[in-house]
Amino acid sequence: MLKVLLASRNAGKLREFSELLPDFQFALWPKEAPELPETGAFFQDNALQKAEGARAWWRDHGPEPVDGVLADDSGLCVDALWGGPGVLSARFAPDLSEYRRKNQRLLDMLPEGAGRGARFVCVLAYLPWTGGAFTVSGSVEGSLAREHRGEDGFGYDPIFIPAGHDRTFGELPADIKHSLSHRARACAALRQRLT
Ligand code: ITT
Numbered sequence: 001m002l003k004v005l006l007a008s009r010n011a012g013k014l015r016e017f018s019e020l021l022p023d024f025q026f027a028l029w030p031k032e033a034p035e036l037p038e039t040g041a042f043f044q045d046n047a048l049q050k051a052e053g054a055r056a057w058w059r060d061h062g063p064e065p066v067d068g069v070l071a072d073d074s075g076l077c078v079d080a081l082w083g084g085p086g087v088l089s090a091r092f093a094p095d096l097s098e099y100r101r102k103n104q105r106l107l108d109m110l111p112e113g114a115g116r117g118a119r120f121v122c123v124l125a126y127l128p129w130t131g132g133a134f135t136v137s138g139s140v141e142g143s144l145a146r147e148h149r150g151e152d153g154f155g156y157d158p159i160f161i162p163a164g165h166d167r168t169f170g171e172l173p174a175d176i177k178h179s180l181s182h183r184a185r186a187c188a189a190l191r192q193r194l195t
Contacts, residue, residue: 007054012154046073047125080114122182138185
């Protein structure tokens with residue numbers, strides 16, 4: 001079984017990785033470890049930056065050996081907002097703590113009559129303990145709901161309706177999200193690269 005350090009503090013991502021990659025054994029990014037910088041302009045840059053930062057810290061402080069490090073940079077890209085919040089998704093509306101209110105603010109930013117097309121994007125960086133990194137990605141097309149709907153999932157899930165469905169990721173059961181999500185597709189690509 002591959003033992004992988006998951007370089008993330010996002011509880012929603014952690015839950016999804018344990019469901020999407022049940023055959024991986026995850027070491028979690030400890031509370032006492034530093035925030036991992038993500039200063040890049042693209043998802044790929046940030047995913048690599050997080051994975052490299054985590055490996056450097058773990059080398060000196062990690063309590064157990066791991067086979068590699070996995071980092072995820074992801075976000076919601078809205079056509080009518082020129083692809084935003086995109087790479088800045090985690091930093092959108094920092095004055096609001098609840099996603100229900102962040103989601104409402106994002107919906108209120110759409111210009112009157114604008115198209116509602118959007119996609120979730122996920123880039124995973126995998127860094128073997130010794131050796132070079134690679135990245136894989138996945139995305140899912142869809143549209144923005146008119147209001148926050150459903151309480152499942154996390155983050156922007158309650159305002160995103162995947163193409164071919166009429167319920168948001170906040171309303172759809174997790175197994176449907178996992179059959180088509182950006183993160184599920186990136187995990188499938190990761191698995192293919194690793195085998
Ligand atoms: P880590 O860097 O610790 O992994 P983060 O939340 O800062 O956590 P990102 O910088 O990748 O992670 O930000 C991604 C944001 O995009 C995340 O905070 C959510 O708001 C949103 N997001 C990503 N995937 C999502 C999903 O599957 N469902 C809903 N929102 C998602």
